Amino acid sequence: MDKYNENLTDVKEIFRKGDLRAIPKPLLKWYDNNRRILPWREQPTPYRVWVSEIMLQQTRVEAVKPYFQRFMDTLPDIAALAEAPEETLLKLWEGLGYYNRVRNLQKAAIQIMEDYGGRMPDSYEELLKLKGIGSYTAGAVSSIAYGKPNPAVDGNVLRVIARIRKDDRCISEDKVKKAVEKDLWEVIPKDRPGDFNQAMMEIGACVCIPNGAPHCEECPLRQICLAYEDRTQQQYPNKAKAKERTIEEKTILIIRDAELAVLHKRPAKGLLAGMYEFPSMKGFCTAEEVKEYLTENGLQVLRIQPLEDAKHIFSHREWHMKGYLIRVDELAPKKVGPDSADWIYIEPRETQDRYPIPSAFAAYAKGLSMQLGIPRTMF
DNA sequence: AAATCGGGGCT
DNA sequence: AGCCCAGATTT
Known part of the structure; x- marks a missing residue:
């Protein structure tokens, strides 16, 4: 007997396959039982969530782990970050790549000290004004650290949604990401927005994986998924191929x-x-x-x-x-x-x-x- | 809209 | 060898 069966039969009676409204309930149940223990999930303070999200941009969880705690130990708060010498920042980031991320992190820390009295802003709009924070990170920080119902759409989420809906649109295009953010806004549970966003990414990283065959047999969303219905998961998402080096x-x-x-x-x-x-x-x-x-x-x-x-x-x-x-x-x-x-x-x-x-x-x-x-x- | 910006792990 | 990763900024 499938442990999600109860939920899925309920859901099936209400929503068609591909309807995003069917996602939250089975997804959150799965997340409660399968979430990984990650350092930044332990005490999700705004500063810790922010730093982790910047480190995680285009970077796998496993790569970030050895960097996160060392960074927090060295620069435990926004004030310390704002005052750190560039050498210290780059040394803490050495090997992580995309080094402008850490310079922007400091610029934002200075913005926060000067414009927000040293307190991280909590609204999506104010977060977006900070250097290095775009739509994804603003959504992640506002939802995970402050419980605000903003979606956080990254590559994982785009892939999961594309498969569920059999969406052929190219996920490299800005307008597609914007559309997905808008669609998720209608669906995100107001009581657990941070968990919902993290669960979507967790499903993408661990089950609905990008390279090789996704683990559909263990996916709590397989009964909702249009691609799974005809086993075309690996044809999604549609993405522009990388330019030659x-x-x-x-x-x-x-x-x-x-x-x-x-x-x-x-x-x-x-x-x-x-x-x-x-x-x-x-x-x-x-x-x-x-x-x-x-x-x-x-x-x-x-x-x-x-x-x-x-x-x-x-x-x-x-x-x-x-x-x-x-x-x-x-x-x-x-x-x-x-x-x-x-x-x-x-x-x-x-x-x-x-x-x-x-x-x-x-x-x-x-x-x-x-x-x-x-x-x-x-x- | 396209180019730029790292590094590593997996297929 | 190719793909992609808890993307954002610049051009």
Whole structure:
């Protein structure tokens, strides 16, 4: 005997398949029995919900887990967030990606301190005015933290709804998302809006999954679902396919003298803005070309050691990288070349806990702790 | 409306 | 190798 049968037979008598009004009752019952325990669900204060929702944008739950508690421990409230140095923010976000999220998080914290007396606003409209908060996050915070009946429509919800209704519209289009938000507004239960929104996403993430076959046999909404009726679940949702990636070739330089290594802070705008990286050259360069480049920048090269090739894939770009570990005689005093002017010199050991370096350079960050095999007596 | 912005896990 | 993820902002 199906444990949802009772609900579903009731529901079937009242609503046609595909009618969103049939969703809340079986969905919430399922959620009460199947919800995951997540750190930000324990004490859903506005600040905790907000931070978690920003971290979760385009990011899986499992990826966020190790970041969330550390962030809350370091910056326990909005005031602390508003005052944190950018380095601290980026270090807390290092490896999570989309680094503008954390800068916008701080901008919003400052807005809240200045315009709202340090208290997170509770209405959908006021939340929307905050940097980094769009329709999804405004709906999530207002419903989960404040119990307001606003829908929170993310990729999960769009997929679940598309399947239930056999909706062919392209979910990448803004107007489709807006329409779904409007439709859910009519349906969202006023007594449990936060649970409803989380349950829709939970169903999408755990049952009505995007890659591979969804687990329809355990779905509390299968009797409502038009796609399940003719087993066409995997044809939905309709989504525009991703643009092709461009490939970029780079040569990464790990430059060291006896004590220091070289890093470079990326520009404030664009890809990986404000993150630290190793100096690099465009294209695949030979050891001779690297040596020539470094000589132009006022360095005396003692040894060049090739490192393994590496590849890093972004959403819309690929980096194919060669790397060299380079030993030079002395770094710090020399600032003569065209590029070396904005190099910074750091102790390799402090790199790991002071400078945020994106995952793209993970294969070469190891080079900081490697020995160069040049006996000190040589100098 | 389209482009930009990360990183990782799964098929 | 391709897809997608508790999206938002900029162009």
